[in-house]
Amino acid sequence: MGWQMGAAFLAASILISFFHPTGVMSFTPAKVLLPRAPRIVLLKVTWEPSNPVAGQNVTLIPGGLEVFHVCRWYRAAAVDEANEIFSYHPPPPSHWQQKGSAYTGRETGGPGCTLHITNLTLDDSGNYTVTKESRAMPLNIGHALLRVSEPPSVPDSACSKRSGIISGIVLGSLVVTAMIGILLYFLLRAYYPSDNKTSTQLISTYAMYEHLSPSVGENP
Ligand SMILES: *[C@@H]1O[C@H](CO)[C@@H](O)[C@H](O)[C@H]1NC(C)=O
Ligand SMILES: *[C@@H]1O[C@H](CO)[C@@H](O)[C@H](O)[C@H]1NC(C)=O
Ligand SMILES: *[C@@H]1O[C@H](CO)[C@@H](O)[C@H](O)[C@H]1NC(C)=O
Numbered sequence: 001m002g003w004q005m006g007a008a009f010l011a012a013s014i015l016i017s018f019f020h021p022t023g024v025m026s027f028t029p030a031k032v033l034l035p036r037a038p039r040i041v042l043l044k045v046t047w048e049p050s051n052p053v054a055g056q057n058v059t060l061i062p063g064g065l066e067v068f069h070v071c072r073w074y075r076a077a078a079v080d081e082a083n084e085i086f087s088y089h090p091p092p093p094s095h096w097q098q099k100g101s102a103y104t105g106r107e108t109g110g111p112g113c114t115l116h117i118t119n120l121t122l123d124d125s126g127n128y129t130v131t132k133e134s135r136a137m138p139l140n141i142g143h144a145l146l147r148v149s150e151p152p153s154v155p156d157s158a159c160s161k162r163s164g165i166i167s168g169i170v171l172g173s174l175v176v177t178a179m180i181g182i183l184l185y186f187l188l189r190a191y192y193p194s195d196n197k198t199s200t201q202l203i204s205t206y207a208m209y210e211h212l213s214p215s216v217g218e219n220p
Helices: 002-019 154-191 205-218
Strands: 040-043 045-048 058-062 070-074 084-089 096-099 107-110 114-117 126-133 139-146
Touching (some): 058 126, 070 107, 084 107
Parallel strands (some): 040 139
Antiparallel strands (some): 058 114, 070 084, 070 126, 084 096
């Protein structure tokens, strides 16, 4: 009877552990409904340099699909054939680029669907769009808000330098004038100690010159 009791106890303990809420053996519901893959995936676009200046080059670098069969760049916020710069077909067999309506001759596609624009103009500013297509994969689409700024103009910096020099000269001459004035004041006091003018009285520079001229003539 002992072994039968033991077997019954074992069976009972297995059943309890199986259905126990915190038991290791727990059921996970079968994934009957798989989430449907999105048909569009937003990708991030970065660019180098981050603050492009007119006359410079820029390279726009999209993230997203590493392997794709074609990608397209648009000079607009929307996928629109009229604004297509080019379509880029990566290798194999070899990469090739097909010009679109918005191609200006300054745009080149590169690995990973980079967009290289040379000799930027202020008009190149805008919301660019890139798409990457691959069979059986959702469409990858990204935007880049490019702002091309004016280069710091040379005449401006020369002008500010000149105004700096001028203000330096003005300040310097003011200091020199003040020093001459102070010097003349003390010279005058030294030459005319009995003068009833007090030290607090202000004497204009012209007045000082008037007083000084005869004294220079008198004293050899
Ligand atoms: C701009 O790109 C062109 C072609 O890729 C290159 O010849 C030129 O040196 C670049 N200019 C600057 C300023 O990087
Ligand atoms: C660029 O255009 C897209 C599509 O219209 C828009 O969703 C996005 O906000 C725009 N980006 C910026 C920075 O304006
Ligand atoms: C860059 O563009 C300006 C006008 O936007 C033009 O005068 C200049 O020749 C161009 N430079 C190059 C290297 O293409």
